Amino acid sequence: MSADRGELLRGTLDMLILKTLSLQPLHGLGLARRIDQVTEGAFQVKPGSLFPALHRMEQKGWIEGAWGESENNRRAKYYRLTSAGRRQLGEERESWSQVVLAIAKVMEAT
Amino acid sequence: MHTWIKGVFRSLFRKAELDRDLDEELDSYLAMLIDEKVRAGLEREEAGRQARIELGGAEQVKEKVRELRLGATLDTLLQDIRYALRTLRKNRGLTAAAGLILAIGIGANTALFTTVNSVLLRALPFPHADRLVIGLKTMGGVPSGPVSRIDYFDYREGVESFEELGALTTFTQQNTVTGGGDPELVQALYVTWNLFRTLGVEPAAGRGFLPEEEARGGAPVVMISDGYGQRRFGNAEAAVGTSLVLDGEALTVVGVMPPGFRFMYDADVWRLIDRDGPFDTRRDSHSHWVVGRLKPGATLERAQAESDAVSAALAERFPDSNEGKALALTDLQGYLVRNVRTSLLLLMGTAVLVLLIACGNVAGLLLARGERRLSEMAMRTALGAPRRRLLRQLVTESVILTVGAGLLGVAVSYLLHDVILGLLPVGELGIHPPAVDRAALAFTLLVSIATGLLVGILPALRSTSLQPARQLRSDGRSTAGVHHGRLRNGLVVLQVALSVALLVGSGLLVRSMVRLSRVELGFDPGNLLTGQVQIQVADYPTPDERNAFFTSLLEEVEALPGVASATLSNRLPILSRWQDWSVWPTGRPPGSPQESFSAMARWVPPGYFATMRIPLVVGRDIATTDVPGSPYVVVVSRKVAETLFPGADPLGRTVTIGEWRDCEVVGVVEDARLNDLRGEPDPAFYMSMAQMGDARLQIAVRTAGDPTLLVRPIEELLRRKDPNVLFAQPRTMSTVVDGELAGFRTILLSLALFAVVAVVLAAMGIYGVLAYNVSQRRSELGLRLAIGASESGLVRMIMRQGMVLVALGLGIGLAVACPGALVMRHLVYETGLVDPAAYVGASVLLGLVAALACYLPARRASRANVLELLRTE
Numbered sequence: 001m002s003a004d005r006g007e008l009l010r011g012t013l014d015m016l017i018l019k020t021l022s023l024q025p026l027h028g029l030g031l032a033r034r035i036d037q038v039t040e041g042a043f044q045v046k047p048g049s050l051f052p053a054l055h056r057m058e059q060k061g062w063i064e065g066a067w068g069e070s071e072n073n074r075r076a077k078y079y080r081l082t083s084a085g086r087r088q089l090g091e092e093r094e095s096w097s098q099v100v101l102a103i104a105k106v107m108e109a110t
Numbered sequence: 111m112h113t114w115i116k117g118v119f120r121s122l123f124r125k126a127e128l129d130r131d132l133d134e135e136l137d138s139y140l141a142m143l144i145d146e147k148v149r150a151g152l153e154r155e156e157a158g159r160q161a162r163i164e165l166g167g168a169e170q171v172k173e174k175v176r177e178l179r180l181g182a183t184l185d186t187l188l189q190d191i192r193y194a195l196r197t198l199r200k201n202r203g204l205t206a207a208a209g210l211i212l213a214i215g216i217g218a219n220t221a222l223f224t225t226v227n228s229v230l231l232r233a234l235p236f237p238h239a240d241r242l243v244i245g246l247k248t249m250g251g252v253p254s255g256p257v258s259r260i261d262y263f264d265y266r267e268g269v270e271s272f273e274e275l276g277a278l279t280t281f282t283q284q285n286t287v288t289g290g291g292d293p294e295l296v297q298a299l300y301v302t303w304n305l306f307r308t309l310g311v312e313p314a315a316g317r318g319f320l321p322e323e324e325a326r327g328g329a330p331v332v333m334i335s336d337g338y339g340q341r342r343f344g345n346a347e348a349a350v351g352t353s354l355v356l357d358g359e360a361l362t363v364v365g366v367m368p369p370g371f372r373f374m375y376d377a378d379v380w381r382l383i384d385r386d387g388p389f390d391t392r393r394d395s396h397s398h399w400v401v402g403r404l405k406p407g408a409t410l411e412r413a414q415a416e417s418d419a420v421s422a423a424l425a426e427r428f429p430d431s432n433e434g435k436a437l438a439l440t441d442l443q444g445y446l447v448r449n450v451r452t453s454l455l456l457l458m459g460t461a462v463l464v465l466l467i468a469c470g471n472v473a474g475l476l477l478a479r480g481e482r483r484l485s486e487m488a489m490r491t492a493l494g495a496p497r498r499r500l501l502r503q504l505v506t507e508s509v510i511l512t513v514g515a516g517l518l519g520v521a522v523s524y525l526l527h528d529v530i531l532g533l534l535p536v537g538e539l540g541i542h543p544p545a546v547d548r549a550a551l552a553f554t555l556l557v558s559i560a561t562g563l564l565v566g567i568l569p570a571l572r573s574t575s576l577q578p579a580r581q582l583r584s585d586g587r588s589t590a591g592v593h594h595g596r597l598r599n600g601l602v603v604l605q606v607a608l609s610v611a612l613l614v615g616s617g618l619l620v621r622s623m624v625r626l627s628r629v630e631l632g633f634d635p636g637n638l639l640t641g642q643v644q645i646q647v648a649d650y651p652t653p654d655e656r657n658a659f660f661t662s663l664l665e666e667v668e669a670l671p672g673v674a675s676a677t678l679s680n681r682l683p684i685l686s687r688w689q690d691w692s693v694w695p696t697g698r699p700p701g702s703p704q705e706s707f708s709a710m711a712r713w714v715p716p717g718y719f720a721t722m723r724i725p726l727v728v729g730r731d732i733a734t735t736d737v738p739g740s741p742y743v744v745v746v747s748r749k750v751a752e753t754l755f756p757g758a759d760p761l762g763r764t765v766t767i768g769e770w771r772d773c774e775v776v777g778v779v780e781d782a783r784l785n786d787l788r789g790e791p792d793p794a795f796y797m798s799m800a801q802m803g804d805a806r807l808q809i810a811v812r813t814a815g816d817p818t819l820l821v822r823p824i825e826e827l828l829r830r831k832d833p834n835v836l837f838a839q840p841r842t843m844s845t846v847v848d849g850e851l852a853g854f855r856t857i858l859l860s861l862a863l864f865a866v867v868a869v870v871l872a873a874m875g876i877y878g879v880l881a882y883n884v885s886q887r888r889s890e891l892g893l894r895l896a897i898g899a900s901e902s903g904l905v906r907m908i909m910r911q912g913m914v915l916v917a918l919g920l921g922i923g924l925a926v927a928c929p930g931a932l933v934m935r936h937l938v939y940e941t942g943l944v945d946p947a948a949y950v951g952a953s954v955l956l957g958l959v960a961a962l963a964c965y966l967p968a969r970r971a972s973r974a975n976v977l978e979l980l981r982t983e
Contacts, residue, residue: 028135029142047139047165051132052174072145076138077131 013053015096016043018081018089021063025080027070028054054079062088132175136168169493177499187506194507204479205511208472211874212515212561214867215468217522218461219557224523224550226458234443237310238403241273242442243410245400245417250434256280256396257437259383261424262302265400265437268420271413275402276305277383282375285356286644286836287342295644295838296338298356299377306333308403309373316350316365324382331382332361336369338378354379358648374399374446393424393431394692401442414439460615460864463608465561467868470605471875473565476508477598478882480573487573500574501567508566509559516558520551572597598879599915602872606919607926609865609872610956614927616865617948619858631847632782632791633683634723637674638843639817640682641824644806644836653738653803660799660807663831664715667811670823674812677721678799679714682808683784685846693746693795695754696764696772709750710784710794711767713802719745719779721812729761729777736798743801744773747781749793765795773797787847810843817842869959872919877963880912884971891971901972908971912964920953927952 020026020034031054032045057063062085070076081089140161147157165171198205236242245265247257257265259277266275282297303319312318314336323329332354339346342354346366353360356379367380383398404413421436487500643663650656660678667676680686691711716732719725727748736743744765751760760775767773781791799807813820821840828837884891891904927949 027142028139029146047136047171048167048174051136051171052177055175070138070142072142074138074142074145075134076142077135 013043013045013049014057015089015092016045017053017057018062018085018092021079021081022086022089025078027068027076027078029076030070031079057085060084060088129172129176132172136165136171140165140168173496173499177496190503190506191510193503194510197507198511201479204475208475208511209515209518211468211471211871212512212558213518213522215461215465216512216516216519216554216557216561217525218519218864218867219458219465220519220523220550220554222458222461223553226455227549227553234446238406239443240441241404241406242309243402243404243413243439244442244445245275245402245437245439246445247396248436248438251436257398257400258393258396258431259398260393261432261435261437262398262400264424265417265420266302268423269402269413269416271404271408271416272402273405274304274308275400276308277302277398277400278305278374279383280397280399282377285379285381286646287354287356288358288646289353289355295642295836296356296378297376298379298381299375300383301380302383305373305380305401306367308401310403311368311371313365314368315347316363318365319382328382330359330361331364332356333365333367333380334363335367335371335378335380339366356381393428400437402439410439410441457860460612460861463612464864464868464871465557467605467608467871467875469561469565470601470608471871471878472508472511473568474598474601474875474878476565476569477572477601478878480504480569484573491574497574501570504570504573505563505566508570509562512558512562512565513555516554516561519558520554523550523554568597598882602875602879602915603919603922605872605875606916606956606960607923609868610920610923610952611927612861612865612868613952613956614924614948616858616861617952619861621948631683631787632724632780635684635843635847637813637815637817638722639811639813639820639824639840640685640843640846641809641821641840642806642836642838643678643809643828644838645832646805646834649832649834650805653800656803656805657737657800659832660715663809663828666827666831667809667824670820670827672814672820674814675717675721676809676811677715677718678807678809679712679718680799680802680804680807681710681712681784682810682843683722683782684787685841685843686808691767693750693754693765693767696766707750707753707793709747710792711797712784712794713797713799713804715799718796721810722782724782725780727778727780729775731777732796732798737800738803740801742771742773743776743798745777745779745796746775747779747792747794749781749791750795751775751778753793767795767797869956872956873959873963876912876916876960877966879915880908880964881967881970883911884908884967888971895972904972905965905968908968909961909964912968913961916957916960916964920956924949924953 016035017031020031020038026034028047028050032047032050035043035045054063054065058065058079061082063079064082065077065079067075068078143161143164144154144157147160148154152160234242245257247255247261257277262275262277266272269275279300282299285296285298287294287296301319303321303324306313306318313333316333319331319333323331334342334346334349334354336346339349343349343352346369349363349366352363354363355361361381402413404410417437417439421432424432425435490500491497643660645656645659650659664676664678667673692708694707714732716734716736719731729745732743732745744767746754746760746765754760754765755763760778763775764772765775779796781793784792784794786792809824811817811820811824818840824840825837828835894904895901
């Protein structure tokens with residue numbers, strides 16, 4: 001599945017990033033690779049969607065970035081969740097489960 | 111909230127820092143991506159290539175991120191504006207042309223909006239003017255004008271919803287002021303004590319009338335205008351408490367109204383209507399306007415229901431006079447502006463049409479320029495500019511253009527709106543003169559921006575819709591795509607259609623104007639001097655003395671050099687109107703008030719018809735023997751004779767006039783227009799001046815040459831004859847008749863002006879499109895010439911293309927003009943809405959102008975050198 005399809009669910013990308021960052025701070029490429037890995041290739045986040053998303057979320061104060069050293073001694077910008085971001089993740093998780101539940105009900109209706 | 115502000119602040123003022131940060135982040139991303147690919151076993155070079163493909167254009171990613179920044183919109187807007195100004199400066203010719211076209215369109219709209227706003231939308235200059243209503247008499251449900259004074263008092267007592275209900279006469283009377291210097295004429299308006307309270311206007315000095323003063327035998331008091339106070343007493347406040355002798359009666363000035371106050375009529379003094387006053391002593395005599403102020407919270411419907419109840423009770427008690435009669439209440443402002451509303455809305459509509467034509471024109475210009483900029487757009491797209499951004503920038507350009515044009519338009523509107531106001535009869539309404547104010551400026555800004563979006567959006571969509579790769583490949587060579595051509599052609603068709611509709615409209619008005627100015631008045635207004643003459647009743651107490659004075663006056667005036675003849679009347683045609691009295695064959699009164707017939711009541715000396723050149727049909731003129739004591743006689747107009755005595759000889763029959771006097775019909779004259787230039791001639795009857803014995807008459811002097819040269823000699827003659835006689839308002843009849851046409855002429859002139867602008871714009875539009883087409887097809891035309899096409903053949907081909915568009919536009923325009931003309935049916939005089947001359951004229955005029963606009967580019971193309979044409983390849 002391409003990232004374009006991921007973009008169909010814009011809110012979903014934000015949620016995936018929030019969730020992923022809630023486990024540990026990561027830089028852009030690390031974040032993309034982690035999502036790829038966890039979803040077993042279902043979501044490939046390309047830079048064209050990744051960076052705008054990161055900046056949007058940074059402006060909203062959900063995440064903040066700081067320069068640090070990568071595992072291979074490269075300078076990289078690491079993003080971590082703020083407390084506002086943590087709250088946001090909780091809200092998104094809740095509405096997401098409601099949506100899933102609702103859709104599931106429709107799809108399983110006989 | 112504060113993170114948001116911080117964000118805006120950061121993105122605006124620390125832009126460079128943010129950009130550097132983003133660059134570094136992307137660099138590091140790329141570096142790590144290459145590392146990853148190298149670890150996976152790729153060559154370093156190949157890894158770099160693949161990584162860059164995966165990144166997918168660093169500039170595009172950066173642009174996407176930048177657009178997200180808070181305040182980025184503001185930043186790009188500033189950037190767009192800077193860029194737009196630069197582009198507009200580079201294309202000075204286009205900017206000037208488009209700006210000027212739009213300035214005219216927007217200016218016209220601003221000027222008219224100002225007028226419409228102050229006349230139709232803004233309230234009358236009275237407090238809580240929305241609660242003011244006017245009452246009009248209806249007969250059998252049909253509105254028929256003023257109200258009976260006696261009925262008014264019943265409505266005043268019977269309708270609860272009115273806070274106040276006032277009344278005033280439908281005319282002003284001339285009163286003579288004597289004592290303290292020369293006698294002078296003043297305009298007196300008769301009002302009820304509470305009229306000013308109804309309007310909510312307090313006197314500037316002194317006090318208003320009191321209710322007990324209105325009753326019979328009340329104190330003799332008068333109120334005066336500020337202007338008259340200044341004129342007579344030098345200081346308006348000093349007038350309060352002084353005595354003013356009006357027509358021989360000493361009245362005390364109790365109050366002075368504020369400067370500029372007027373209501374429906376210009377008046378110097380306001381006198382009280384009392385229950386036994388001189389006018390409307392009968393319930394079937396109607397000569398008062400009734401104005402009411404609703405109580406707060408009371409509705410017009412309730413007041414109407416209450417006055418209907420009063421009407422019903424009156425009809426029961428006085429069936430002879432009040433059967434079928436009622437009072438229709440309507441809002442005062444709507445009533446006052448009813449005559450100018452159509453004209454104003456028509457002009458406003460026209461101005462909007464002109465603006466639309468201007469928009470079509472400028473959109474065409476921008477479209478043509480947009481095609482010249484296709485390569486620029488393609489290049490910027492390839493470099494990562496999103497289409498949205500390009501659109502926004504192009505639209506910014508056109509909005510800047512139109513807002514600039516709007517500013518220029520405000521200047522245009524200053525010039526225009528003085529012209530409009532000088533000519534429209536809005537001054538009579540007692541409405542504040544319109545000014546270009548904040549509302550008008552807001553309107554202009556709004557129109558400018560809307561115009562900018564309208565003219566900018568289509569060309570912008572067009573010029574950013576192409577595939578950049580295709581466009582860049584064919585670089586330089588313009589691809590005048592079929593789409594673009596079609597759109598521009600559509601704009602030309604639109605302009606032609608709107609222009610022809612406008613032309614038809616003004617054509618219809620021009621035709622009716624011509625007819626109106628040539629209208630058969632029924633009398634000859636040429637070389638006719640008119641004026642008011644009044645003698646003091648005290649000096650000439652009996653009718654015989656008054657008749658002797660006027661008879662000798664006419665003889666002496668006729669003896670003056672340059673005078674052909676002179677005559678008098680109580681009311682001269684057009685100069686003084688109405689005064690219609692009921693008239694019926696004696697012994698055969700009408701069965702009901704609705705069946706009664708009334709005609710204009712006039713009294714004249716012998717020779718009146720000869721001087722006015724009103725043809726005598728049968729019988730005789732008023733004679734010198736028709737004096738007090740001899741039988742009463744009357745000359746009736748043809749309509750009166752035909753209505754009262756259908757198919758019979760009216761001569762020798764007797765008619766009853768105003769339920770008051772029986773007169774023998776001695777002659778019949780043709781009908782003449784006495785009240786209005788439009789509509790039908792008015793039925794009238796002419797009694798003998800000597801038998802009426804009036805002291806106040808209007809004089810008409812037929813001259814051999816310029817009538818104005820006689821003003822001085824007549825004034826001198828009167829002063830010698832009797833220094834107490836007043837001679838006022840000398841005017842020529844042609845001036846009076848001309849004044850009648852003035853309002854109509856203004857509308858016509860404005861409409862004609864708009865039509866000319868429209869035709870010029872349409873011609874420019876056609877020319878622009880064809881010239882552009884020709885310049886795009888230079889090589890094709892060169893080739894055609896080279897392989898033997900004739901010059902005239904080329905001209906024909908290009909002209910045919912242009913004329914097809916013109917014909918299409920003409921067809922559409924004529925089709926919409928027909929229903930559009932319905933709007934003007936009130937203004938069009940004796941001209942059918944399908945007057946073929948207007949339609950043919952408009953088509954021919956526009957067709958010729960369009961043909962010229964087509965011919966010029968066609969000729970230029972055919973005259974060009976073949977080699978030169980081909981070399982541009």
